[in-house]
Amino acid sequence: xxxxxxxxxxxxxxxxxxxxxxxxxxxxxxxxxxxxxxxxxxxxxxxxxxxxxxxxxxxxxxxxxxxxxxxxxxxxxxxxxxxxxxxxxxxxxxxxxxxxxxxxxxxxxxxxxxxxxxxxxxxxxxxxxxxxxxxxxxxxxxxxxxxxxxxxxxxxxxxxxxxxxxxxxxxxxxxxxxxxxxxxxxxxxxxxxxxxxxxxxxxxxxxxxxxxxxxxxxxxxxxxxxxxxxxxxxxxxxxxxxxxxxxxxxxxxxxxxxxxxxxxxxxxxxxxxxxxxxxxxxxxxxxxxxxxxxxxxxxxxxxxxxxxxxxxxxxxxxxxxxxxxxxxxxxxx
Amino acid sequence: xxxxxxxxxxxxxxxxxxxxxxxxxxxxxxxxxxxxxxxxxxxxxxxxxxxxxxxxxxxxxxxxxxxxxxxxxxxxxxxxxxxxxxxxxxxxxxxxxxxxxxxxxxxxxxxxxxxxxxxxxxxxxxxxxxxxxxxxxxxxxxxxxxxxxxxxxxxxxxxxxxxxxxxxxxxxxxxxxxxxxxxxxxxxxxxxxxxxxxxxxxxxxxxxxxxxxxxxxxxxxxxxxxxxxxxxxxxxxxxxxxxxxxxxxxxxxxxxxxxxxxxxxxxxxxxxxxxxxxxxxxxxxxxxxxxxxxxxxxxxxxxxxxxxxxxxxxxxxxxxxxxxxxxxxxxxxxxxxxxxxxxxxxxxxxxxxxxxxxxxxxxxxxxxx
Numbered sequence: 001x002x003x004x005x006x007x008x009x010x011x012x013x014x015x016x017x018x019x020x021x022x023x024x025x026x027x028x029x030x031x032x033x034x035x036x037x038x039x040x041x042x043x044x045x046x047x048x049x050x051x052x053x054x055x056x057x058x059x060x061x062x063x064x065x066x067x068x069x070x071x072x073x074x075x076x077x078x079x080x081x082x083x084x085x086x087x088x089x090x091x092x093x094x095x096x097x098x099x100x101x102x103x104x105x106x107x108x109x110x111x112x113x114x115x116x117x118x119x120x121x122x123x124x125x126x127x128x129x130x131x132x133x134x135x136x137x138x139x140x141x142x143x144x145x146x147x148x149x150x151x152x153x154x155x156x157x158x159x160x161x162x163x164x165x166x167x168x169x170x171x172x173x174x175x176x177x178x179x180x181x182x183x184x185x186x187x188x189x190x191x192x193x194x195x196x197x198x199x200x201x202x203x204x205x206x207x208x209x210x211x212x213x214x215x216x217x218x219x220x221x222x223x224x225x226x227x228x229x230x231x232x233x234x235x236x237x238x239x240x241x242x243x244x245x246x247x248x249x250x251x252x253x254x255x256x257x258x259x260x261x262x263x264x265x266x267x268x269x270x271x272x273x274x275x276x277x278x279x280x281x282x283x284x285x286x287x288x289x290x291x292x293x294x295x296x297x298x299x300x301x302x303x304x305x306x307x308x309x310x311x312x313x314x315x316x317x318x319x320x321x322x323x324x325x326x327x328x329x330x331x332x333x
Numbered sequence: 334x335x336x337x338x339x340x341x342x343x344x345x346x347x348x349x350x351x352x353x354x355x356x357x358x359x360x361x362x363x364x365x366x367x368x369x370x371x372x373x374x375x376x377x378x379x380x381x382x383x384x385x386x387x388x389x390x391x392x393x394x395x396x397x398x399x400x401x402x403x404x405x406x407x408x409x410x411x412x413x414x415x416x417x418x419x420x421x422x423x424x425x426x427x428x429x430x431x432x433x434x435x436x437x438x439x440x441x442x443x444x445x446x447x448x449x450x451x452x453x454x455x456x457x458x459x460x461x462x463x464x465x466x467x468x469x470x471x472x473x474x475x476x477x478x479x480x481x482x483x484x485x486x487x488x489x490x491x492x493x494x495x496x497x498x499x500x501x502x503x504x505x506x507x508x509x510x511x512x513x514x515x516x517x518x519x520x521x522x523x524x525x526x527x528x529x530x531x532x533x534x535x536x537x538x539x540x541x542x543x544x545x546x547x548x549x550x551x552x553x554x555x556x557x558x559x560x561x562x563x564x565x566x567x568x569x570x571x572x573x574x575x576x577x578x579x580x581x582x583x584x585x586x587x588x589x590x591x592x593x594x595x596x597x598x599x600x601x602x603x604x605x606x607x608x609x610x611x612x613x614x615x616x617x618x619x620x621x622x623x624x625x626x627x628x629x630x631x632x633x634x635x636x637x638x639x640x641x642x643x644x645x646x647x648x649x650x651x652x653x654x655x656x657x658x659x660x661x662x663x664x665x666x667x668x669x670x671x672x673x674x675x676x677x678x679x680x681x682x683x684x685x686x687x688x689x690x691x692x693x694x695x696x697x698x699x700x701x702x
Contacts, residue, residue, distance in 0.1 A: 060513030067483015105674035163677035
């Protein structure tokens with residue numbers, strides 16, 4: 001069975017085959033095949049004009065992709081690691097996101113920016129960041145975060161096919177998960193939206209990307225305590241699929257939101273606020289967040305404390321179930 | 334050496350000049366070739382273009398002072414740099430301008446009122462870039478240089494002989510994006526012309542604060558072909574840009590042109606340049622005025638200057654009258670415009686906010702203000 005890396009590779013290969021306007025840009029993506037080998041073999045198959053090794057300048061990569069999109073191309077950019085997204089921040093936030101609006105719809109920006117994100121791989125600084133909230137906050141961008149091998153294939157096809165810019169977060173610590181790929185044009189059948197990956201009655205647990213695995217494990221463990229967890233994989237962080245979220249919360253009345261990114265001003269805050277606005281009368285407990293702490297991403301020997309793990313998720317679940325005397329705040333955040 | 338050094342203090346490249354400030358034609362071995370076929374009609378067009386855009390600029394300043402525009406970034410003094418360069422481009426060359434390239438946009442066929450509509454604040458852009466082959470004006474300094482490179486890369490992939498232009502100023506050459514643009518352009522030998530108007534000022538900061546060398550010298554280090562030209566000499570700018578586009582179209586790689594000019598006006602209508610520069614400095618540059626210089630040349634060569642002047646003034650009067658009428662009668666957009674074109678494809682959050690806000694506004698209908 002293919003890994004997530006191979007799924008992404010196949011997705012890019014199929015997109016390059018189906019549309020000659022698709023071009024890939026990034027550091028080391030050509031001859032080397034990318035530091036994670038996501039683009040392995042694509043340069044030799046499609047040529048250096050379709051799979052373009054770039055100079056080492058992230059703003060340059062994104063700005064060049066914008067110019068190609070102006071010309072009618074459909075660029076797919078690889079940012080090598082999450083922490084190297086920031087040098088391209090202006091081009092992403094003030095240019096890529098805004099050109100459709102600025103041009104009153106005349107200029108389309110069908111650019112996909114692939115970013116391997118999140119921690120848990122024992123890397124030095126800048127290699128384990130979760131910068132999604134910046135882009136969810138930015139009007140004009142869509143933000144995708146697949147968690148599974150199948151979704152990695154499907155959602156990358158959907159991102160490349162989309163006429164809007166898509167920031168595409170790949171859960172790098174799940175890169176070696178394996179599953180069969182959807183085939184043919186299945187990816188066209190469903191619009192990108194959230195998915196209930198496990199049905200339950202007591203608590204809605206919401207995550208995306210690498211934390212979905214943690215939530216599934218937590219749901220299995222919670223069964224032993226006779227707690228039934230419903231797990232939602234958001235998949236699209238912008239737009240958020242409020243229909244799936246509110247349907248679940250109205251059923252369970254309790255919510256735990258999980259992400260690796262810091263709590264303050266993060267996506268969990270947006271989801272908690274949105275749930276409170278939409279489902280206040282259904283809630284049995286305030287929505288809780290289980291997140292990375294509001295600290296810089298730590299050295300690797302500390303990251304197991306920083307990343308939301310099974311026990312912290314279960315602790316938050318106990319809290320919203322009011323099974324725990326300890327105040328939720330200290331442990332959950 | 335047939336070229337004059339205009340800026341004797343700065344070490345580096347010679348500055349090409351084919352018209353002296355007195356309107357004398359100076360031979361230039363590199364550029365004369367591109368001026369050999371200039372007709373009196375073309376010279377008359379140069380004069381008209383510069384007079385018209387100067388009037389457009391003056392009218393825009395006045396409209397801003399009268400509360401009709403939110404802001405304006407004057408181009409006064411830079412008429413030759415902008416008109417000379419854009420008139421050397423082919424119509425299918427694609428331009429990425431900054432926020433001061435009003436003459437470039439106008440010369441591309443953008444109507445003055447469409448240009449000013451953005452500065453009035455009624456719309457994020459006044460034209461369709463694909464109708465006139467010029468992108469929306471860019472406000473973030475230098476960001477558009479990279480877009481020009483990307484577009485140029487597309488030109489190259491398509492096997493076309495078009496050229497992409499990135500316009501920016503001296504201050505922009507300190508920006509990372511402009512430096513990255515030169516790296517990428519050189520690396521891929523992209524068909525792009527970087528056209529830098531060194532107008533001596535980045536708001537209040539003189540060019541010497543940006544660079545201890547000539548601006549043009551910076552581009553050398555990236556492996557670009559470089560021309561430095563008197564930006565107040567419309568013929569030199571035209572010829573250098575012709576030479577540059579010919580070079581690029583031959584597949585020889587990217588070019589950088591530094592047009593040495595002067596921002597005679599304020600940075601914008603919100604700026605007060607008396608805080609950082611003197612009348613003496615302005616006088617020095619008034620003597621180099623691009624329109625006066627062309628007039629003197631036309632006079633010396635025995636052209637029918639009065640007829641050319643009349644033609645130019647009539648066009649300027651017409652533009653000013655049309656512009657004023659269009660701007661002062663330009664309606665404000667409705668609230669639904671807030672939500673238009675944020676995304677190309679449907680977006681539920683924007684739809685919900687649009688619906689909610691319009692419903693909210695509807696609750697006030699029929700009430701007294």
